[in-house]
Amino acid sequence: MQLLRSLVFVPGNRSNMLERALGFGADIIMVDLEDSVPPGEKAAACDLATEWVPRLAEAGKRVMVRVNALDTGLAAGELSAVVSPDLAGVSIGKGNTAWDLQQVDRLLAPLEAKAGMDSGSIKVIPWIETAMAIVHVYEMARASQRIVGLAFGAEDYTNDMGVTRTDFGEECYFARSSVGVAARAAGVAGLDGPFVGFRDPEGLKADASAARRMGYTGKFAIHPAQIDVINETFSPNPEDVAYAQRVVAAWDEAEAAGRGSLSIDGRMVDVPVVKRAQNLLAQAAAIEAQTNA
Numbered sequence: 467m468q469l470l471r472s473l474v475f476v477p478g479n480r481s482n483m484l485e486r487a488l489g490f491g492a493d494i495i496m497v498d499l500e501d502s503v504p505p506g507e508k509a510a511a512c513d514l515a516t517e518w519v520p521r522l523a524e525a526g527k528r529v530m531v532r533v534n535a536l537d538t539g540l541a542a543g544e545l546s547a548v549v550s551p552d553l554a555g556v557s558i559g560k561g562n563t564a565w566d567l568q569q570v571d572r573l574l575a576p577l578e579a580k581a582g583m584d585s586g587s588i589k590v591i592p593w594i595e596t597a598m599a600i601v602h603v604y605e606m607a608r609a610s611q612r613i614v615g616l617a618f619g620a621e622d623y624t625n626d627m628g629v630t631r632t633d634f635g636e637e638c639y640f641a642r643s644s645v646g647v648a649a650r651a652a653g654v655a656g657l658d659g660p661f662v663g664f665r666d667p668e669g670l671k672a673d674a675s676a677a678r679r680m681g682y683t684g685k686f687a688i689h690p691a692q693i694d695v696i697n698e699t700f701s702p703n704p705e706d707v708a709y710a711q712r713v714v715a716a717w718d719e720a721e722a723a724g725r726g727s728l729s730i731d732g733r734m735v736d737v738p739v740v741k742r743a744q745n746l747l748a749q750a751a752a753i754e755a756q757t758n759a
Contacts, residue, residue: 555589595619
Protein backbone atom coordinates (compact mmCIF):
# COMPACT_ATOMS: atom_id res chain seq x y z
CA MET A 467 0.00 0.00 0.00
CA GLN A 468 1.04 3.61 -0.45
CA LEU A 469 0.03 6.49 1.80
CA LEU A 470 -2.37 5.77 4.64
CA ARG A 471 -2.90 9.18 6.21
CA SER A 472 -6.64 9.61 5.76
CA LEU A 473 -9.27 6.89 5.41
CA VAL A 474 -12.84 8.13 5.07
CA PHE A 475 -15.87 5.98 5.82
CA VAL A 476 -18.65 6.06 3.25
CA PRO A 477 -21.87 4.19 4.17
CA GLY A 478 -22.31 1.33 1.75
CA ASN A 479 -26.08 1.75 1.65
CA ARG A 480 -25.94 5.39 0.52
CA SER A 481 -25.53 5.70 -3.24
CA ASN A 482 -25.54 9.50 -3.02
CA MET A 483 -22.60 9.41 -0.59
CA LEU A 484 -20.73 6.91 -2.73
CA GLU A 485 -21.13 9.26 -5.68
CA ARG A 486 -19.86 12.17 -3.60
CA ALA A 487 -16.82 10.10 -2.69
CA LEU A 488 -15.63 10.46 -6.27
CA GLY A 489 -14.47 13.93 -5.21
CA PHE A 490 -12.99 13.08 -1.82
CA GLY A 491 -9.27 13.70 -1.29
CA ALA A 492 -8.69 10.87 1.19
CA ASP A 493 -5.90 8.37 0.69
CA ILE A 494 -8.45 5.57 1.09
CA ILE A 495 -12.18 5.50 0.41
CA MET A 496 -13.50 2.99 2.95
CA VAL A 497 -16.89 1.70 1.82
CA ASP A 498 -18.55 0.63 5.06
CA LEU A 499 -20.79 -2.41 5.38
CA GLU A 500 -20.55 -2.56 9.17
CA ASP A 501 -21.47 0.07 11.79
CA SER A 502 -22.94 2.74 9.51
CA VAL A 503 -25.36 0.30 7.83
CA PRO A 504 -28.59 -0.79 9.60
CA PRO A 505 -29.06 -4.58 9.90
CA GLY A 506 -31.93 -4.61 7.42
CA GLU A 507 -29.84 -2.93 4.73
CA LYS A 508 -26.68 -5.08 4.88
CA ALA A 509 -27.48 -7.07 1.73
CA ALA A 510 -28.36 -3.97 -0.28
CA ALA A 511 -25.18 -2.26 0.93
CA CYS A 512 -23.09 -5.20 -0.22
CA ASP A 513 -24.69 -5.00 -3.67
CA LEU A 514 -23.99 -1.26 -3.85
CA ALA A 515 -20.39 -1.78 -2.75
CA THR A 516 -19.92 -4.34 -5.52
CA GLU A 517 -21.19 -1.76 -8.01
CA TRP A 518 -19.25 1.21 -6.66
CA VAL A 519 -15.80 -0.27 -5.95
CA PRO A 520 -14.89 -0.41 -9.67
CA ARG A 521 -16.44 3.00 -10.33
CA LEU A 522 -14.39 4.60 -7.58
CA ALA A 523 -11.25 2.78 -8.69
CA GLU A 524 -11.79 3.89 -12.28
CA ALA A 525 -11.88 7.47 -10.98
CA GLY A 526 -8.43 6.97 -9.49
CA LYS A 527 -9.49 6.30 -5.90
CA ARG A 528 -7.91 3.64 -3.72
CA VAL A 529 -10.84 1.70 -2.33
CA MET A 530 -11.22 -0.62 0.62
CA VAL A 531 -14.35 -2.17 2.10
CA ARG A 532 -15.05 -2.68 5.80
CA VAL A 533 -16.92 -5.95 6.09
CA ASN A 534 -18.85 -7.22 9.06
CA ALA A 535 -17.14 -9.25 11.78
CA LEU A 536 -16.57 -12.96 11.28
CA ASP A 537 -19.00 -13.91 14.04
CA THR A 538 -21.91 -12.20 12.26
CA GLY A 539 -21.88 -14.82 9.51
CA LEU A 540 -21.87 -12.04 6.89
CA ALA A 541 -18.15 -11.59 6.23
CA ALA A 542 -17.60 -14.56 3.92
CA GLY A 543 -20.42 -13.55 1.56
CA GLU A 544 -19.35 -9.90 1.59
CA LEU A 545 -15.76 -10.79 0.76
CA SER A 546 -16.93 -13.04 -2.06
CA ALA A 547 -18.96 -10.17 -3.49
CA VAL A 548 -16.40 -7.36 -3.30
CA VAL A 549 -13.03 -8.99 -4.04
CA SER A 550 -11.80 -7.88 -7.44
CA PRO A 551 -8.70 -6.30 -8.99
CA ASP A 552 -10.29 -2.90 -8.30
CA LEU A 553 -10.24 -3.46 -4.54
CA ALA A 554 -7.14 -2.40 -2.58
CA GLY A 555 -8.10 -4.18 0.61
CA VAL A 556 -10.60 -4.89 3.35
CA SER A 557 -11.01 -3.87 6.95
CA ILE A 558 -12.56 -6.10 9.57
CA GLY A 559 -13.45 -5.57 13.20
CA LYS A 560 -14.27 -7.43 16.38
CA GLY A 561 -11.39 -9.89 16.03
CA ASN A 562 -9.63 -10.89 19.25
CA THR A 563 -6.63 -12.99 18.24
CA ALA A 564 -4.30 -13.77 15.36
CA TRP A 565 -6.49 -16.79 14.57
CA ASP A 566 -9.34 -14.49 13.48
CA LEU A 567 -7.12 -12.76 10.95
CA GLN A 568 -5.73 -16.02 9.67
CA GLN A 569 -9.32 -17.02 8.89
CA VAL A 570 -9.70 -13.84 6.84
CA ASP A 571 -6.49 -14.76 5.00
CA ARG A 572 -7.91 -18.22 4.22
CA LEU A 573 -11.14 -16.71 2.92
CA LEU A 574 -9.34 -14.23 0.66
CA ALA A 575 -6.86 -16.57 -1.03
CA PRO A 576 -9.36 -18.57 -3.17
CA LEU A 577 -11.31 -15.40 -3.97
CA GLU A 578 -8.15 -13.80 -5.36
CA ALA A 579 -7.42 -16.89 -7.43
CA LYS A 580 -10.96 -16.89 -8.81
CA ALA A 581 -10.54 -13.21 -9.77
CA GLY A 582 -7.21 -13.88 -11.48
CA MET A 583 -5.26 -11.92 -8.88
CA ASP A 584 -1.92 -12.67 -7.30
CA SER A 585 -2.11 -14.16 -3.83
CA GLY A 586 -1.87 -11.46 -1.18
CA SER A 587 -3.10 -8.66 -3.45
CA ILE A 588 -5.98 -7.80 -1.11
CA LYS A 589 -4.58 -6.05 1.97
CA VAL A 590 -6.15 -6.13 5.42
CA ILE A 591 -6.61 -3.55 8.17
CA PRO A 592 -7.97 -5.14 11.37
CA TRP A 593 -9.71 -3.09 14.04
CA ILE A 594 -8.32 -3.47 17.54
CA GLU A 595 -11.31 -2.71 19.73
CA THR A 596 -11.60 -5.18 22.61
CA ALA A 597 -9.61 -5.91 25.74
CA MET A 598 -8.70 -9.32 24.33
CA ALA A 599 -7.43 -7.75 21.12
CA ILE A 600 -5.23 -5.33 23.08
CA VAL A 601 -3.67 -8.29 24.89
CA HIS A 602 -2.91 -9.95 21.52
CA VAL A 603 -2.30 -6.85 19.41
CA TYR A 604 1.27 -7.55 18.26
CA GLU A 605 0.46 -11.15 17.32
CA MET A 606 -2.53 -9.86 15.38
CA ALA A 607 -0.33 -7.38 13.52
CA ARG A 608 1.92 -10.26 12.47
CA ALA A 609 -0.85 -12.75 11.70
CA SER A 610 -0.74 -12.28 7.93
CA GLN A 611 1.45 -10.72 5.26
CA ARG A 612 -1.69 -8.96 4.06
CA ILE A 613 -1.90 -6.70 7.09
CA VAL A 614 -0.81 -3.15 6.26
CA GLY A 615 -2.19 -1.33 9.29
CA LEU A 616 -3.87 -1.59 12.67
CA ALA A 617 -6.90 0.56 13.47
CA PHE A 618 -7.79 1.47 17.05
CA GLY A 619 -11.53 1.61 17.78
CA ALA A 620 -12.09 3.61 20.96
CA GLU A 621 -15.89 3.40 20.98
CA ASP A 622 -16.06 -0.40 20.90
CA TYR A 623 -13.05 -0.68 23.21
CA THR A 624 -14.67 1.42 25.94
CA ASN A 625 -17.91 -0.51 25.51
CA ASP A 626 -16.03 -3.79 25.91
CA MET A 627 -14.26 -2.45 29.00
CA GLY A 628 -17.51 -1.21 30.50
CA VAL A 629 -16.18 2.33 30.96
CA THR A 630 -17.50 5.72 29.95
CA ARG A 631 -16.08 7.32 26.81
CA THR A 632 -14.95 10.83 27.72
CA ASP A 633 -13.89 13.87 25.73
CA PHE A 634 -10.43 13.73 27.33
CA GLY A 635 -9.91 10.06 26.49
CA GLU A 636 -7.79 9.12 29.48
CA GLU A 637 -9.65 5.81 29.64
CA CYS A 638 -8.06 4.91 26.28
CA TYR A 639 -4.46 6.01 26.86
CA PHE A 640 -3.03 2.56 27.48
CA ALA A 641 -4.92 0.80 24.70
CA ARG A 642 -4.41 3.59 22.18
CA SER A 643 -0.68 3.69 22.89
CA SER A 644 -0.44 -0.09 22.74
CA VAL A 645 -1.87 -0.19 19.21
CA GLY A 646 0.53 2.53 18.06
CA VAL A 647 3.53 0.71 19.51
CA ALA A 648 2.47 -2.69 18.14
CA ALA A 649 1.95 -1.24 14.66
CA ARG A 650 5.41 0.30 14.69
CA ALA A 651 6.98 -2.90 16.00
CA ALA A 652 5.29 -4.93 13.25
CA GLY A 653 6.21 -2.44 10.53
CA VAL A 654 2.63 -1.54 9.60
CA ALA A 655 0.63 1.68 9.73
CA GLY A 656 -0.92 2.80 13.00
CA LEU A 657 -4.39 4.17 12.22
CA ASP A 658 -6.35 6.07 14.82
CA GLY A 659 -10.11 5.74 14.99
CA PRO A 660 -12.40 8.62 13.99
CA PHE A 661 -13.01 11.81 15.94
CA VAL A 662 -16.78 11.95 16.25
CA GLY A 663 -17.10 15.74 16.45
CA PHE A 664 -17.19 16.28 12.70
CA ARG A 665 -18.13 19.97 13.14
CA ASP A 666 -15.15 20.65 15.43
CA PRO A 667 -12.00 21.06 13.29
CA GLU A 668 -9.93 22.36 16.20
CA GLY A 669 -10.88 19.36 18.31
CA LEU A 670 -10.04 17.07 15.39
CA LYS A 671 -6.67 18.76 14.96
CA ALA A 672 -5.85 18.30 18.64
CA ASP A 673 -6.99 14.67 18.61
CA ALA A 674 -5.06 13.83 15.44
CA SER A 675 -1.95 15.59 16.75
CA ALA A 676 -2.13 13.54 19.95
CA ALA A 677 -2.38 10.37 17.87
CA ARG A 678 0.65 11.38 15.82
CA ARG A 679 2.65 11.92 19.02
CA MET A 680 1.73 8.33 19.97
CA GLY A 681 3.27 7.08 16.73
CA TYR A 682 0.13 6.85 14.61
CA THR A 683 0.61 7.56 10.92
CA GLY A 684 -2.99 8.13 9.88
CA LYS A 685 -6.58 8.48 11.04
CA PHE A 686 -10.09 7.56 9.96
CA ALA A 687 -12.65 10.22 9.05
CA ILE A 688 -16.42 9.98 9.34
CA HIS A 689 -17.09 13.14 7.30
CA PRO A 690 -15.38 14.56 4.19
CA ALA A 691 -14.83 17.86 6.02
CA GLN A 692 -12.30 16.06 8.23
CA ILE A 693 -10.07 14.84 5.39
CA ASP A 694 -7.97 17.96 4.86
CA VAL A 695 -7.22 18.37 8.57
CA ILE A 696 -6.14 14.74 8.83
CA ASN A 697 -3.97 14.91 5.71
CA GLU A 698 -2.29 18.06 6.99
CA THR A 699 -1.69 16.63 10.47
CA PHE A 700 -0.08 13.46 9.18
CA SER A 701 2.05 15.19 6.55
CA PRO A 702 5.40 16.95 7.11
CA ASN A 703 5.09 20.72 7.17
CA PRO A 704 7.36 22.83 4.94
CA GLU A 705 9.52 23.95 7.87
CA ASP A 706 10.18 20.34 8.90
CA VAL A 707 11.02 19.40 5.31
CA ALA A 708 13.47 22.29 5.00
CA TYR A 709 15.16 21.35 8.27
CA ALA A 710 15.38 17.69 7.25
CA GLN A 711 17.04 18.70 4.00
CA ARG A 712 19.60 20.73 5.96
CA VAL A 713 20.26 17.78 8.27
CA VAL A 714 20.80 15.31 5.45
CA ALA A 715 23.03 17.70 3.48
CA ALA A 716 25.12 18.54 6.55
CA TRP A 717 25.41 14.87 7.48
CA ASP A 718 26.60 13.89 4.03
CA GLU A 719 29.26 16.59 4.26
CA ALA A 720 30.32 15.52 7.77
CA GLU A 721 30.40 11.86 6.79
CA ALA A 722 32.64 12.65 3.83
CA ALA A 723 34.97 14.43 6.27
CA GLY A 724 35.01 11.42 8.63
CA ARG A 725 32.90 12.97 11.43
CA GLY A 726 30.24 10.94 13.24
CA SER A 727 28.18 13.83 14.57
CA LEU A 728 27.63 17.54 14.06
CA SER A 729 25.45 20.37 15.32
CA ILE A 730 22.82 22.49 13.60
CA ASP A 731 21.30 25.52 15.31
CA GLY A 732 22.91 24.46 18.58
CA ARG A 733 21.43 20.94 18.47
CA MET A 734 23.47 17.78 18.18
CA VAL A 735 22.80 15.73 15.05
CA ASP A 736 23.70 12.04 15.10
CA VAL A 737 22.54 8.88 13.34
CA PRO A 738 18.96 8.67 14.79
CA VAL A 739 18.33 12.32 13.92
CA VAL A 740 19.54 11.72 10.36
CA LYS A 741 17.37 8.62 9.95
CA ARG A 742 14.34 10.58 11.14
CA ALA A 743 15.14 13.31 8.61
CA GLN A 744 15.54 10.77 5.81
CA ASN A 745 12.22 9.14 6.69
CA LEU A 746 10.48 12.50 6.73
CA LEU A 747 11.87 13.38 3.30
CA ALA A 748 10.77 10.01 1.93
CA GLN A 749 7.25 10.63 3.23
CA ALA A 750 7.20 14.11 1.71
CA ALA A 751 8.31 12.66 -1.63
CA ALA A 752 5.58 10.00 -1.50
CA ILE A 753 2.94 12.64 -0.79
CA GLU A 754 4.17 14.80 -3.68
CA ALA A 755 4.20 11.81 -6.02
CA GLN A 756 0.63 10.86 -5.09
CA THR A 757 -0.55 14.46 -5.39
CA ASN A 758 0.94 14.77 -8.87
CA ALA A 759 -0.17 11.34 -10.07
